[in-house]
Amino acid sequence: EGGGAEPLTSGACGLPFATHYVSVTNTVAFTLADGLRIGQRKRIECSAVSGTPVGTLTPADVAGSEPATWVFTAVGQAIVLEWTSGGWKLVTLHQAGTETVANAGTANPLCILHLVSIADTVDFIQGDGIVAGQRSIWLASANSGTPVGTVSGLFYDEDGSADGIDVNFNAAGDSAALEWGGARWFAYSLVSATVST
Numbered sequence: 001e002g003g004g005a006e007p008l009t010s011g012a013c014g015l016p017f018a019t020h021y022v023s024v025t026n027t028v029a030f031t032l033a034d035g036l037r038i039g040q041r042k043r044i045e046c047s048a049v050s051g052t053p054v055g056t057l058t059p060a061d062v063a064g065s066e067p068a069t070w071v072f073t074a075v076g077q078a079i080v081l082e083w084t085s086g087g088w089k090l091v092t093l094h095q096a097g098t099e100t101v102a103n104a105g106t107a108n109p110l111c112i113l114h115l116v117s118i119a120d121t122v123d124f125i126q127g128d129g130i131v132a133g134q135r136s137i138w139l140a141s142a143n144s145g146t147p148v149g150t151v152s153g154l155f156y157d158e159d160g161s162a163d164g165i166d167v168n169f170n171a172a173g174d175s176a177a178l179e180w181g182g183a184r185w186f187a188y189s190l191v192s193a194t195v196s197t
Contacts, residue, residue, distance in 0.1 A: 013042065013057075021047035024055030024072050032059040035083025041091065044070070045078035061087035067130070070110065073097055077110040090130050100141075107136060117142040118149035118169055126153035126167075129180025136185070138167065138193075140174040147171060154184040155195050164195040 006017040010028040013020045015036055022030060024046060032042065044057060055072040062068055063086040070079055074097025081088040095112040106125040107114045116124055118140050126136060138151055147170045155164030155178070162184055167176045169192075177189035187195055 007047070013044065017042075019043045019045065021045055022055055022057070022072055023048040024053040025049070026051035027054045028056075030055060030057040032057060032081070032088065034060050035088065038083060038085060040083040042081045042083075042088075043078060044072075044081070045094075046072040046075055046096075049073070049075055059088045063087040063089040066090055067109070071108050072110060073099060073108065074111065079110075093131050093134055095135065107138075109134065109136075113137045113139065115139055115141040116149060116151075116169070117144075118147040118171070119143070120145035121148045122150075124149070124151045126151050126178070126185065128154060129182075129185065132180060132182045134180040136178045136180075138169075138176045138178070140169045140172050143170070143172045149174075151176070156181070156184050156186050157197060158187070158190075158195050163197045166196045168194045168196055 003018045005019040006014050008020050008022045013032045015033055053073050057070040063084050066089055076096030078094040080092035082091050095110055097111050098113040099108055099111040100115045101107060101124050103122040106127055109130060149169040151167040156162055157164040174192040176187050176193045178185040179188055
């Protein structure tokens with residue numbers, strides 16, 4: 001096992017390298033084979049994007065409930081993975097960039113800002129966090145019709161109890177800034193939004 005950095009535009013991450021700088025032009029795929037030894041670490045960082053960037057990294061094996069894929073869409077997004085006896089496990093997550101989430105869509109954990117348009121009744125999904133301290137910001141960028149928008153997930157309610165299941169939006173400008181506490185998301189800022197059970 002060596003070190004150093006490898007630039008990639010698609011294909012397999014070279015196992016001897018410690019860092020991989022991925023350049024994402026439109027839709028590309030990357031793969032990561034099993035590690036060479038327990039404790040081996042890999043840093044994968046998005047260093048350049050063009051077109052409509054969707055760079056999907058698929059590790060051969062992941063530990064436990066770790067994501068089976070990672071989607072890179074913006075410069076600065078990065079993950080550090082460590083090889084364990086059960087597969088690749090996330091050690092560090094660096095979020096960057098903005099995405100527009102479609103109705104019934106799930107937030108990309110590598111994006112920090114998630115824009116939603118509330119056209120009548122819509123629902124979006126905030127998956128569980130992966131590392132404590134992970135952040136996720138939701139912003140309603142537009143509304144139309146009779147706007148009723150929810151972000152479904154596991155949240156601490158506004159009174160601090162662990163029973164929140166939705167963040168509610170109904171107008172452009174409504175927002176929620178969330179932080180993963182290890183079991184649920186804590187809303188550290190709500191602007192004309194509420195958490196409901």
